[in-house]
Amino acid sequence: MIPEVIHIMEYILYIYLSVSVGYIVLFSAASHFFKQKKYPDAPVLQRFIILVPAYKEDAVIHACVTSVLRQTYPAELYNLIVISDHMRPETNASLRKERISLIELHEKESSKAKALRIAAETITNQTYDYVLILDADNLISPCYLQELNKATSQGIKAIQTHRKAKNMNTDIALLDAAIEEMNNSIFRKGHIRLGFSSALTGSGMAFDFRWFVRNIIHTHSTGEDKELEELLLRQGIHIEYIDTLETLDEKVRQPDALRNQRRRWIASQLFLALKMGRNLPTALAEGNGDYLLKTLQAFIAPRSILLGLIGFFSCILCIFSPVSSIKWWILLILLNGALYLAIPPNMRYKYMSRILRQTPYFVIIMLLNLFHLKGMAQKFNHTQHG
Template sequence: MIWQVIHIIDIVLWLLIACSTFYVVLFSLASLLKRHKAAQQQHSETSPYHFLVVYPAYNEDTVIRHSVATFLQQDYPKELFQLVVVSDHMSEETNNWLKEQPLTLLQPVFKKSSKGKALQYTIQQLGAKDQEWRIVILDADNVVEPDFLSRLNLLCQQGYRAIQCHRTAKNADNDIAALDGLSEEINNTLFRKAHNNIGLSSALIGSGMCFEYEWFAQHVDQLQTAVEDRELESLLLIENIYIHYAEDIYVMDEKVCSGDNFQRQRLRWMTGQVQSLISMLPHLPQAIIHGNVNYIDKTIQQALIPRSLLLVIIPFISLLILFISPIWSIKWWALLASLILSISIAIPSKLRNKSLWGKLISFPKLVWRMAANVFQINHKDTSFIHTSHSKTNNE
């Protein structure tokens, strides 16, 4: 009797964990396909778009000057974009420097700060704009190329209402930063490139995002949590608005360099994943009835076990089952092999080098920090968890 119970538990656990693993397998294979071009309505005008570019900056004195100075080198006509910095808890010295730049400086005072509140305040202050405007959201540490807006404009002219650019690491100061950048590139492959390849919407990532201004202004007040990108994604998919992944438009992003920052960042993401799943589930029946595949897919994403935890859970259970029944363990080892192969496929070729293996020594410590976060998740907590940036990376 006891062996039957153990066997049932073994099978149930395998099925639950296999769902998250096979999702990775499916989209790693999809990343190898040729991109499916989604049908978009061609813009009827030949005139370029206007862009409102927003840098929400909470306590970002160490990075905001470099980001702004770099962005002001855009080759796009100056009269066709407005740069906005939302300065929240930044020093007087930084604000005085910003006032001297050709930009709009907003200085709200929030009792409880968040990126969503900064975006809401921006729209409240700047008001409505016509259909020829797009809003671009960047993090305070983000750096872009001079042709960033020019290339975005071409995509907007093709009719895309929501665009996610290719956010990539601008630093690899240590093993933690390198692994953080690697993780983001794997996400880019699985949740953005692979999805677009088969005609599904890309996932958003929090910065390097471009939206139709009118749509954004109508929906920004619905942002309530510290993971506004997941909320925006849900709102877009409810309306069946396709999210295009601009793989060749890069946004350089600073990666975390310390274990503490890594843990805080992942806690925010894991909490947001649970909050997003809870908020999306009520709309799932209607999505199924109407065949909204993108919304169904996004809901499934929120229920997945993080890859890094899978890489610990599966080997642990495989070894455990091996001692109980070597035959039963075969399916676990096969699952582990499938996961490792899929992740390997998702790693961009330029990152597959010998130095990668040396950095993996930090992986167990990072996974331990992620596992510790599981016990700190509070789906009712909407507090903003700030990730600090290093001054040395931006001098």
């Protein structure tokens, strides 16, 4: 009786993990057929408000501000607001000398969502067309707003740009950069290619101004980008992805920073899964394909955990039940192949050996993170930059 129960449990787990792997394989393959839309030059120039939440970001905020203020876009058509939270007085003093608005926060409990909500309150009665959200460690090119304007002038209400690593100076940073590009392939290019919305990723995000000020008040977790994504999809608003418009983002350099960051992200995913699960009947009734796909994505296991679990069962069953292990080995091969294809060719050829060296460590810390998730979705955990 006990072996039969174990056998049934193995098959149930296999089916769940197969769905997760199938999702990754499908969208990784689709990403290779992605073609970026070409937006024509826009005769109308949109007005942009750029929000940069900055919690203890003294080391990087000036570089970010400089990259925003050197835009070729007409200066009178965009404004920059830095939301300074617990930054040093001398940093704030130097920022006041720039052509920006500065909001100083001294919150007992800080969060990016709270910073954005407070900033939104200050611009509610102002006239802008789009809101662009950047992180304090981001850098953008001088023609960034000019290119973004081409897309926004087409009436697109939500856009995710290509967030790309600005540093790969340690093996951990390189691994983080590779994971970012996998996400771009699977959850952005792959999604768009098959007619679904792009996933949001925290920065380099542009939203219709009126939509943003009405909806940012509903974000309260550490995964504010995922909450915004859920709100967009629930309202039937498509999220576009511009692969050619790069937002440079600093990758974590140290193992502890990577572990804490990913633990927060797993907790946010679980929080989102529970939230979206409750709205699933409505999405089904309305035929909201974007929302249904996002709900499925929220419930699939992270890729590192897939690698750990599938690899474990492949090896164990190879010893105790060689025939049963075959299906697990096939699943493991499919997963590895899809992840390999999701990494850009230039990164694969140049850095693959270094990425592979760090992968076992990353799988282990992600599995251990599963036991330390309590309260992480509401607990702000700052990633140090600079």
